[in-house]
Amino acid sequence: MNERRTWKLNGYVGVLLFVLLLVGGVWQLLMRHVLLAVVLWLIAVVLVSGVFVVQPNQAVAVVLFGTYLGSVRESGLWITVPFTWRRKVSLRVRNFNSAKLKVNDVRGNPVEIAAVVVFRVIDSAKALFDVEDYEKFVEIQSETALRHVASRYPYDTYQTGELSLRANPEEVAGELVRELEERLKVAGVEVLEARLTHLAYAPEIASAMLQRQQAEAIVAARERIVEGAVTMVQAAIRQLEKERFVELDEERKANMVNNLLVAITSDRAAAPVINTGSLY
Known part of the structure; x- marks a missing residue:
């Protein structure tokens, strides 16, 4: 069923x-004309x-x-076909705040998630006659869509290019809006915005996942440190060889690489040992 316009006349004329x-x-x-x-x-x-x-x-x-x-959208006093039943529906923009839902992410970890959905009715016929209660319908379908979208992504990830609920709220919200539009179009409802609130x-x-996050963060940081250290050592050796500041054989070059990597990647400040030569 689709909304259409019905016949109407200015209500003041009717009055x-x-x-x-x-x-x-x-x-x-x-005049006695009873x-x-x-x-x-x-x-x-x-x-x-x-x-x-x-x-x-x-x-x-x-x-x-x-x-x-049909339906009448123009505000004011109107007159239409007599003895008709008239149902009113609000076209104002409204918010729906979902409850905190417990759902498993794509890795099977239980997470708590909630969202706010901004919507409005754009088709009064669908909202009134195609669903039993469009407000309840919006509530149930919003929670269902939120569960479905949350189950597609991990809570967090340290892999480059992989989306997650925590790191990519804009992309997740966009996916939630698209799914809600598909689910709610049968009720004549337009979704204006959807955002994660919790x-x-x-x-x-x-507690366990906090420790896991800390461990993953440490590993990711160490990988970046080692990668940067290797790049720095390679640049230092190339610079020394280019300017012929010192001649290094393979054994001394290996020792230098080892010392530089230890100094750069160590958690503590390096304590240099100065070689002043031998006694004889």
Whole structure:
């Protein structure tokens, strides 16, 4: 079902006609035309049953005996087909804050995650007639989509190019928006934004995962240090050989590489030992 426009007329015209019919009925009653007066009053009652008010940022769906006639989005006083059932739906932008959900990431680690979803209704017919309760539908589908997206990524990673929940919130939010749009279009709902508001390891593994994070961080830092140290040593040896500042054979070159690597990669400050020559 898709939203469409229904017939409507300015409500003030309807109210004016209602008053004129009432006055005309009273006049006919004074003229002792009772039947004509009753007819005019019945027409007035039928006419006023079609008068309704539309608030700003609101849509009113008009239903006649089970048939959807259309919707009115323009705010103001209107009159439409009499004896219709009219349901209102808000078109304002709204927020939905999900509860903290416990879900396993792609590596099987339990994490706590929550998000806020900003949405609005863009199709009143779908929102009212294609789902039972569109607000409840948004709530359930948002939590389902959040679980699904969270299970695709690791909580954290130190591998270059791999996305994670902690390091790439923008990419994760974009994936969440795309999945929500796919799930909520049946309800006539547009997703404007979705953001993670909470992300943490589950309490039962938080301590162990903190130690693991520290260990992985140390290993990653050591890899960078060793890589940088090797580059520095290579540059130093090339510079010495280029300027012929000192002639190094293979054994002395190996000793120099060893000493430089130890000095650069050590956690503590190096204590140099100066060779002043032999006694003889």
